[in-house]
Structures are given as C-alpha cells and as structure tokens.
Amino acid sequence: MDITSCCTPVTDQALAPEEAEESANDFKVLADPVRLRLLSIIASVPEGEICACDLIDPIGRSQATVSHHLSVLTRAGLITREQRGKWAWFSIAPERAEFVRTILDRRPAPSLS
Amino acid sequence: MDITSCCTPVTDQALAPEEAEESANDFKVLADPVRLRLLSIIASVPEGEICACDLIDPIGRSQATVSHHLSVLTRAGLITREQRGKWAWFSIAPERAEFVRTILDRRPAPSLS
DNA sequence: CTGATGCATCGACGCGCGTCAATCTGTACA
DNA sequence: TGTACAGATTGACGCGCGTCGATGCATCAG
Numbered sequence: 001m002d003i004t005s006c007c008t009p010v011t012d013q014a015l016a017p018e019e020a021e022e023s024a025n026d027f028k029v030l031a032d033p034v035r036l037r038l039l040s041i042i043a044s045v046p047e048g049e050i051c052a053c054d055l056i057d058p059i060g061r062s063q064a065t066v067s068h069h070l071s072v073l074t075r076a077g078l079i080t081r082e083q084r085g086k087w088a089w090f091s092i093a094p095e096r097a098e099f100v101r102t103i104l105d106r107r108p109a110p111s112l113s
Numbered sequence: 114m115d116i117t118s119c120c121t122p123v124t125d126q127a128l129a130p131e132e133a134e135e136s137a138n139d140f141k142v143l144a145d146p147v148r149l150r151l152l153s154i155i156a157s158v159p160e161g162e163i164c165a166c167d168l169i170d171p172i173g174r175s176q177a178t179v180s181h182h183l184s185v186l187t188r189a190g191l192i193t194r195e196q197r198g199k200w201a202w203f204s205i206a207p208e209r210a211e212f213v214r215t216i217l218d219r220r221p222a223p224s225l226s
Numbered sequence: 227c228t229g230a231t232g233c234a235t236c237g238a239c240g241c242g243c244g245t246c247a248a249t250c251t252g253t254a255c256a
Numbered sequence: 257t258g259t260a261c262a263g264a265t266t267g268a269c270g271c272g273c274g275t276c277g278a279t280g281c282a283t284c285a286g
Contacts, residue, residue, distance in 0.1 A: 010156035010210045011217050014171075020146035020153070023219060027144040032274080033133035040133070043123035053232065058127075062276050067234060069274090086232045086283045097123050104124050106136060145244080165263065175246050180264055182244090199253045199262045
C-alpha cells in the first residue's frame with residue numbers, strides 16, 4: 001500500500017478515548033528533559049549500570065528531584081532499580097533497550113517546534 | 114553489535130541539556146489524549162482530510178479547545194491546515210504520515226503504567 | 227549504641243497547560 | 257450593507273506536575 005498516494009487513510013480506525021489516554025500517559029513519561037537526560041546517562045555508561053549518587057551532579061537538580069524522576073522511569077518500566085547495600089543501582093530495562101535507543105536517537109519528531 | 118549482551122552501552126553518549134529540552138518538547142505535543150484522538154481521526158478518514166467542524170462532536174470538547182489543539186498539532190508540523198471558504202480542512206502532513214502511523218499503532222511504550 | 231551516609235517520602239510552592247465563555251475576524255449569501 | 261456562520265483568539269480559572277527543604281528509613285563504620 002502506498003501511503004503517500006492521495007486520499008489513502010494513514011490508519012484504519014480512530015483511537016478510543018481510553019486508548020488515547022494510555023498512549024498520552026506513555027508520552028508524558030518522556031515529555032520531561034530531566035527524565036530524558038537520566039535515561040541517556042544510564043544508557044551510555046559502559047558498565048551498563050550507575051549509582052543514583054553519580055546522577056545528581058550531572059543532572060544539576062536536588063537529590064529529591066532526581067529520586068522522583070528515577071521513580072517515574074522505574075514505574076514506567078524503562079529502567080530497573082537494584083538496591084546494593086546503601087546504594088541504588090539503575091540500568092536500562094533489557095526488554096526496553098531498543099526502544100530507549102530509538103527515543104534517544106533524536107528522531108521522535110524531527111524538525112518540530 | 115549485540116545490545117542484549119551485558120555491559121554494552123545502549124547509546125554512545127549522553128544527551129546535552131538543550132537536546133533533551135527539544136526532545137521533551139516534541140513528546141509534549143503527543144502527551145495529550147485529545148491531540149492523539151484528533152490525529153487518529155484525521156489519519157483514518159478515507160478522504161484524507163476532514164473539516165474542523167466535523168471534529169468538535171466526536172472529540173466532545175468546546176470549539177475553542179479543539180481549535181487550540183489543532184493549532185498545536187499544526188505548529189508541530191504533524192498536520193496541515195487549508196482554508197477553503199469559511200471552512201478549515203486538516204490532513205496529516207504527508208512527510209509525517211509514516212511517523213503518525215507509528216505513533217497511533219499503540220507501540221510507543223507498550224505495557225506501561 | 228551512635229553517628230554518618232544514601233535515598234525515598236512528605237508537604238508546600240509556583241508555573242504551565244488544558245479548558246471554556248466571550249469576543250473578534252473573515253467568508254458567504256441575500 | 258446586513259445577517260449568519262466557521263473558526264481563531266483572548267482572558268480567566270483550576271489542576272497537575274516539577275521542584276526543593278525537611279524528614280524518615282535504611283545500611284554501614286566505629
């Protein structure tokens with residue numbers, strides 16, 4: 001099917017209100033610069049994981065704020081948290097690695113704004 | 114490169130704050146259920162375009178609100194607006210059709226929440 | 227036991243944004 | 257002209273969320 005042809009529907013049917021609500025909630029998780037930067041830092045460390053204490057300085061926000069965003073990302077299933085002694089270690093959720101890579105590739109909606 | 118192997122960085126380097134800001138702004142456009150429903154309705158009409166007057170009822174919001182969201186989507190380059198007499202016709206921006214299809218496929222972040 | 231440290235949680239604050247009624251602009255038709 | 261209608265814009269309101277200081281809860285060292 002040629003989607004570039006005239007008068008061809010891009011999708012087969014409209015989203016139900018509940019579906020739209022869910023999708024919007026998914027995008028809300030990604031609609032914050034601090035969360036995107038946290039994702040990108042975690043995704044780029046060679047060890048594959050990083051301690052929460054090493055995320056506060058590069059982010060430049062309070063410890064409470066960083067902890068809040070890490071909790072949002074964890075609840076969304078994008079990262080995983082592992083307590084190790086008094087330190088919390090975070091890594092990209094393995095089954096979401098490909099998705100996170102796509103997100104951080106800066107190709108979600110090029111030439112917007 | 115095997116991204117599923119242990120200790121392999123998912124991305125090569127972290128996002129700059131400005132890049133993160135831009136990406137977050139892109140996602141903010143999609144982080145609203147009304148905008149997603151507008152996109153999906155416009156994308157699913159067989160004619161490939163639809164009058165603004167035919168979008169108010171199915172959305173179930175005021176004319177002002179629908180107009181506002183249409184303006185956000187237009188400014189983001191996701192849809193195009195064409196004035197025809199007293200009516201405004203909207204269609205999915207051709208160069209974004211593939212992107213919009215991906216968005217509406219409900220695969221942005223499956224099994225979230 | 228005691229003090230120090232890492233991190234989550236709480237309460238409060240301020241800003242941004244989705245929403246709507248009212249208004250304004252422009253087009254169509256008589 | 258004058259009326260009717262489509263739709264963008266404005267101003268105001270309320271809620272959600274990002275933010276931070278303060279506090280609580282662990283763990284570890286001495």
